[in-house]
Amino acid sequence: xxxxxxxxxxxxxxxxxxxxxxxxxxxxxxxxxxxxxxxxxxxxxxxxxxxxxxxxxxxxxxxxxxxxxxxxxxxxxxxxxxxxxxxxxxxxxxxxxxxxxxxxxxxxxxxxxxxxxxxxxxxxxxxxxxxxxxxxxxxxxxxxxxxxxxxxxxxxxxxxxxxxxxxxxxxxxxxxxxxxxxxxxxxxxxxxxxxxxxxxxxxxxxxxxxxxxxxxxxxxxxxxxxxxxxxxxxxxxxxxxxxxxxxxxxxxxxxxxxxxxxxxxxxxxxxxxxxxxxxxxxxxxxxxxxxxxxxxxxxxxxxxxxxxxxxxxxxxxxxxxxxxxxxxxxxxxxxxxxxxxxxxxxxxxxxxxxxxxxxxxxxxxxxxxxxxxxxxxxxxxxxxxxxxxxxxxxxxxxxxxxxxxxxxxxxxxxxxxxxxxxxxxxxxxxxxxxxxxxxxxxxxxxxxxxxxxxxxxxxxxxxxxxxxxxxxxxxxxxxxxxxxxxxxxxxxxxxxxxxxxxxxxxxxxxxxxxxxxxxxxxxxxxxxxxxxxxxxxxxxxxxxxxxxxxxxxxxxxxxxxx
Amino acid sequence: xxxxxxxxxxxxxxxxxxxxxxxxxxxxxxxxxxxxxxxxxxxxxxxxxxxxxxxxxxxxxxxxxxxxxxxxxxxxxxxxxxxxxxxxxxxxxxxxxxxxxxxxxxxxxxxxxxxxxxxxxxxxxxxxxxxxxxxxxxxxxxxxxxxxxxxxxxxxxxxxxxxxxxxxxxxxxxxxxxxxxxxxxxxxxxxxxxxxxxxxxxxxxxxxxxxxxxxxxxxxxxxxxxxxxxxxxxxxxxxxxxxxxxxxxxxxxxxxxxxxxxxxxxxxxxxxxxxxxxxxxxxxxxxxxxxxxxxxxxxxxxxxxxxxxxxxxxxxxxxx
Ligand code: HEM
Ligand SMILES: [Cu+2]
Ligand SMILES: [Cu+2]
Numbered sequence: 001x002x003x004x005x006x007x008x009x010x011x012x013x014x015x016x017x018x019x020x021x022x023x024x025x026x027x028x029x030x031x032x033x034x035x036x037x038x039x040x041x042x043x044x045x046x047x048x049x050x051x052x053x054x055x056x057x058x059x060x061x062x063x064x065x066x067x068x069x070x071x072x073x074x075x076x077x078x079x080x081x082x083x084x085x086x087x088x089x090x091x092x093x094x095x096x097x098x099x100x101x102x103x104x105x106x107x108x109x110x111x112x113x114x115x116x117x118x119x120x121x122x123x124x125x126x127x128x129x130x131x132x133x134x135x136x137x138x139x140x141x142x143x144x145x146x147x148x149x150x151x152x153x154x155x156x157x158x159x160x161x162x163x164x165x166x167x168x169x170x171x172x173x174x175x176x177x178x179x180x181x182x183x184x185x186x187x188x189x190x191x192x193x194x195x196x197x198x199x200x201x202x203x204x205x206x207x208x209x210x211x212x213x214x215x216x217x218x219x220x221x222x223x224x225x226x227x228x229x230x231x232x233x234x235x236x237x238x239x240x241x242x243x244x245x246x247x248x249x250x251x252x253x254x255x256x257x258x259x260x261x262x263x264x265x266x267x268x269x270x271x272x273x274x275x276x277x278x279x280x281x282x283x284x285x286x287x288x289x290x291x292x293x294x295x296x297x298x299x300x301x302x303x304x305x306x307x308x309x310x311x312x313x314x315x316x317x318x319x320x321x322x323x324x325x326x327x328x329x330x331x332x333x334x335x336x337x338x339x340x341x342x343x344x345x346x347x348x349x350x351x352x353x354x355x356x357x358x359x360x361x362x363x364x365x366x367x368x369x370x371x372x373x374x375x376x377x378x379x380x381x382x383x384x385x386x387x388x389x390x391x392x393x394x395x396x397x398x399x400x401x402x403x404x405x406x407x408x409x410x411x412x413x414x415x416x417x418x419x420x421x422x423x424x425x426x427x428x429x430x431x432x433x434x435x436x437x438x439x440x441x442x443x444x445x446x447x448x449x450x451x452x453x454x455x456x457x458x459x460x461x462x463x464x465x466x467x468x469x470x471x472x473x474x475x476x477x478x479x480x481x482x483x484x485x486x487x488x489x490x491x492x493x494x495x496x497x498x499x500x501x502x503x504x505x506x507x508x509x510x511x512x513x514x515x516x517x518x519x520x521x522x523x524x525x526x527x528x529x530x531x532x533x534x535x536x537x538x539x540x541x542x543x544x545x546x547x548x549x550x551x552x553x554x555x556x557x558x559x560x561x562x
Numbered sequence: 563x564x565x566x567x568x569x570x571x572x573x574x575x576x577x578x579x580x581x582x583x584x585x586x587x588x589x590x591x592x593x594x595x596x597x598x599x600x601x602x603x604x605x606x607x608x609x610x611x612x613x614x615x616x617x618x619x620x621x622x623x624x625x626x627x628x629x630x631x632x633x634x635x636x637x638x639x640x641x642x643x644x645x646x647x648x649x650x651x652x653x654x655x656x657x658x659x660x661x662x663x664x665x666x667x668x669x670x671x672x673x674x675x676x677x678x679x680x681x682x683x684x685x686x687x688x689x690x691x692x693x694x695x696x697x698x699x700x701x702x703x704x705x706x707x708x709x710x711x712x713x714x715x716x717x718x719x720x721x722x723x724x725x726x727x728x729x730x731x732x733x734x735x736x737x738x739x740x741x742x743x744x745x746x747x748x749x750x751x752x753x754x755x756x757x758x759x760x761x762x763x764x765x766x767x768x769x770x771x772x773x774x775x776x777x778x779x780x781x782x783x784x785x786x787x788x789x790x791x792x793x794x795x796x797x798x799x800x801x802x803x804x805x806x807x808x809x810x811x812x813x814x815x816x817x818x819x820x821x822x823x824x825x826x827x828x829x830x831x832x833x834x835x836x837x838x839x840x841x842x843x844x845x846x847x848x849x850x851x852x853x854x855x856x857x858x859x860x861x862x863x864x865x866x867x868x869x870x871x872x873x874x875x876x877x878x879x880x881x882x
Binding site for chain 1: 592610617625629632633634635639640643652655656670674680717771772775777779782785786789790791793806809810812814815817819
């Protein structure tokens with residue numbers, strides 16, 4: 001191909017620099033450095049992932065047999081509620097915020113977030129929120145049992161104090177998320193380096209802009225619903241309690257007005273991360289920059305008007321079902337644009353199959369399945385059949401695990417050298433990927449037929465005819481559990497002893513790679529220069545600015561920093 | 563051998579179409595269909611499976627192909643071609659999903675309509691409390707037209723169903739963790755549901771405590787049963803047999819145990835069952851309906867009877 005450019009980017013730079021670095025103690029206190037806060041978010045979230053995963057393993061062990069013999073059904077429901085809530089509110093959402101905290105200022109050439117202290121406050125609401133949450137297991141009544149949706153009237157009668165703690169924790173975590181979102185929006189809109197206009201901003205920033213908008217619009221509605229629910233629970237009001245004349249369906253509308261957008265809050269940041277990772281490791285410009293950027297905004301806009309598709313078989317009249325069917329289906333279009341653009345970016349590229357890229361492939365192929373079952377679910381007549389069955393459990397794990405979690409691991413492998421100044425061990429990264437990918441599919445693929453055949457969800461006991469498939473799922477979940485060990489060991493070992501990382505091991509063009517690994521406290525030694533678009537791979541810049549190639553510029557910049 | 567690439571594309575395209583069409587019809591993922599509504603839903607699902615299989619094969623095919631074909635060779639530090647976009651291509655892949663989605667929406671609408679989803683009798687929602695009002699006040703004090711209060715949520719009579727056959731009315735009450743069926747015509751109360759084949763059945767459902775969901779997998783229909791409101795399901799069974807009735811909405815610890823059976827019987831068998839049960843009801847009027855019909859469900863739950871809290875109070879509540 002005549003257009004390809006021979007590249008000799010300096011990769012020998014060891015990343016050592018004389019500037020002061022953070023010490024490990026700094027990560028355990030109140031910090032205003034967005035990089036420290038980012039790492040704090042990520043490690044805290046990961047600890048909760050292990051806890052949420054452990055709960056899931058207990059559930060799957062229970063589900064290996066049809067009878068509720070391993071744990072009591074009440075306890076199963078507590079596990080199920082806590083597993084879901086931990087995975088959503090303490091793993092995926094904070095992990096997305098962690099990456100955003102770490103990356104946004106670096107990507108836009110800023111010294112820090114717009115409100116550094118607020119940023120610290122937002123993070124420090126999470127550990128207490130999580131501990132408070134888990135403490136409810138030790139109550140007499142046990143933890144909340146009504147699922148992460150907490151529909152009244154069930155949430156008003158099962159496990160009163162566990163439910164109240166659940167509400168308070170979610171309010172705390174929601175507040176943290178709103179504070180974070182305000183910070184991201186302000187930072188992205190106002191703190192970009194002078195040369196960077198909004199259309200030369202990395203796509204991860206676009207994704208976070210869309211995510212933050214959803215958080216700011218949706219979360220307060222959830223808070224309102226939960227506060228009213230709390231009144232019903234402890235003050236005896238009857239907003240949602242039919243026994244006193246309240247309407248439980250109103251709760252469902254309020255809940256899903258936030259919680260449907262929330263699923264995009266969980267996935268959009270990782271759409272953004274994937275858009276950063278694929279071009280670098282496929283050595284090609286992202287295909288359709290504007291299409292990807294605007295589709296994030298389209299998804300968040302449409303995401304606000306589809307909530308009742310979670311309520312097709314509850315209190316939703318026919319004409320409203322039809323309205324929400326139409327809006328939901330339309331979301332398939334911007335999502336499809338993204339998937340096709342990512343595939344086109346890979347097509348014809350020079351793909352390095354390192355751990356980050358393997359997880360990106362895993363993301364694309366699993367998210368596709370979740371997306372296709374999602375379109376099916378939008379169809380009212382079909383959803384009426386499978387709603388609240390294992391088909392749904394399969395669908396949302398394909399989206400949240402196969403999508404968000406795979407995207408998250410891809411992001412960890414991609415930015416690990418930047419964050420820690422060390423390279424990860426690729427062999428163990430690949431082993432991690434293979435085990436995760438296989439375990440994931442064995443666990444969740446059989447849940448599709450289970451649901452279609454008649455297995456309802458949120459049950460500790462089920463009909464013996466479903467046992468074979470359930471055993472397969474349980475075995476898969478053990479493989480998944482084991483798959484975290486190569487990751488954990490690899491990450492800890494590499495962090496302490498790994499090979500020193502150069503400032504730009506992937507020869508990437510976004511700004512975060514222009515500074516040392518790990519970046520110095522003020523982020524950049526001097527104001528970084530915008531010498532190429534974020535994805536100008538394969539473009540001979542000689543033709544752009546006359547004399548220098550991208551590589552020359554890159555060489556100069558890194559030489560200066562040494 | 564040098565086969566032009568557009569021929570390969572053509573062959574791949576034909577193969578892909580054939581596989582999708584075949585798999586869409588032969589996935590074997592659904593249980594048997596016991597009503598015409600179920601047949602309609604299956605038709606829709608097969609159609610969606612066909613499209614999904616096609617899209618799945620295309621995208622996964624591209625990914626797997628790229629995985630091998632576009633690997634960077636050791637020591638190659640060059641970049642790929644700087645293709646940043648392709649307007650015609652982007653228009654095509656925006657237009658195709660848009661068209662598919664439109665077709666799917668219209669088709670789903672059509673099926674939904676055929677199932678009776680847009681039946682005017684169930685099109686409106688009177689809001690909560692109507693039932694509570696009706697209980698607490700004398701009928702004339704209720705501001706709304708009492709007739710109107712019965713319009714509820716759910717699925718109505720399919721427009722295509724056999725006209726003129728009076729549907730069999732059954733009242734359904736969902737309580738933790740049992741279903742109670744009342745036959746207003748004969749006064750039979752039962753823990754399982756018996757219906758004659760080929761006659762429309764109209765269920766009027768309400769919840770006694772928390773939200774439950776009435777699900778008949780073999781009929782592909784489901785509707786939440788909500789305390790304080792009435793919901794409706796109308797269906798016409800067309801296959802004699804025994805089918806599970808499942809609660810699909812989390813309703814407490816023994817949600818998984820909240821099951822019973824639906825028996826679709828011939829007209830004679832059904833009438834016989836009604837006669838037997840009317841007799842049984844008269845024999846011991848004091849007995850609770852759950853006890854009258856020791857269902858597999860209550861046997862199933864027997865070991866947990868204590869935790870269940872199905873005590874005298876609950877049973878008393880169940881009485882008509
Ligand atoms: C080790 C991997 C995992 C396994 C084995 C697993 C398994 C399960 C099981 C068995 C359920 C209960 C289904 C039911 O009874 O309805 C469940 C529910 C759920 N899971 Fe997972 N899961 C895993 C990972 C995840 C991840 C990574 C997320 C999100 C990022 C997640 C989010 C949820 C949610 C939201 C629910 C619903 C809870 C509810 O119904 O209230 N899970 N999972
Ligand atoms: Cu129930
Ligand atoms: Cu239930």
